[in-house]
Amino acid sequence: MNNKSGAILVVSGPSGAGKSTLINAMMKDLGDCYFSISTTTRPMREGEVDGVHYHFVTKEEFEKDIQEGHFLEYALVHSNYYGTSLKPVKKALQEKKLVIFDIDVQGNEAIKKQLGDITTSVFVTTPTLTELENRLTTRSTDSAEVISKRIAMAKEEVKRVGEYEFLVVNDKLEEAVQTLTTIAKAARLKIEHKDVQEFIQKWVDKA
């Protein structure tokens, strides 16, 4: 029962807060992780790889999967679908992996509704809004228009930080990685992931 068990870790936070960097470093530390890749109907962008950044599918395929109940959660954003397929998540949990979702505030809400107690949720952000602006400007992958959209979205997202169990302020990267790793380790230890009834039975009815 002290052994690793499957668990779910939801990581949200503004674009530019460093979620991907933190998650990758944490996964390296932990091992036995499964990073959930979303499925989308939006067109593939330059540099994106199918099955790495997203599973790219057609609208018809996506809607068929909705009807057949294959999604853990999904949303329609600017007439593109985004969703999380249930099957690989179930498989990873059975293999006692830590399933990681890099997902927005709405996604967290949907997953919480479906999986409740077995998820652990973390909100990652920069120390300040100014710092987020600096990072978004410095990485210069986005146009000024996209940056200002991201900033506006970040403000709305941060207001919902109270819906998360944990808050990680990504100030010093090394420290933030350690913090996230500690949270992930504890997530795996939560009693919700263990078969409590079986444990009690075995413990009380000694052979």
Add this chain to the structure above:
Amino acid sequence: MNNKSGAILVVSGPSGAGKSTLINAMMKDLGDCYFSISTTTRPMREGEVDGVHYHFVTKEEFEKDIQEGHFLEYALVHSNYYGTSLKPVKKALQEKKLVIFDIDVQGNEAIKKQLGDITTSVFVTTPTLTELENRLTTRSTDSAEVISKRIAMAKEEVKRVGEYEFLVVNDKLEEAVQTLTTIAKAARLKIEHKDVQEFIQKWVDKA
């Protein structure tokens, strides 16, 4: 916000499961802890020290404290009072310490009712009932009668493991210490311990 903050860790489990050893080792690893010492009206036993094992008080003193609302929780067991004073706990939390309670299942229930989300609860037990019997017999501080009472109590306590957030099976001491330390670290990171409204305000209204 990544800094340490005050938090509450409740540790329960059968007598003989190794709670004290684990807690002491964890406190050494963590630092900045406050171990809550219970107050009792039961007579001091040989080897016990006032203020170390318990705060020993008279029945009159205890009942006065109850009336004045000084207890976080208390119970009457075999006509002796046992309780947790609120004042030192509040002080330790203000000093951002991790407050640790070594308390039974009833005590956990009472603390949860009062402090809800800000507590993290851990149940510590041996891998098996047989192992608990072995440990209780080997340490030989208790009479056969006391041991059989403890075993009966252990069975009842283990049935309530589902009321805890975490389960630590104390099989290999080193591993169990690490597990408990990870849980305690995560307990400190819980968002309930942080001033979320203040964080949002500062973050959104950048200077």
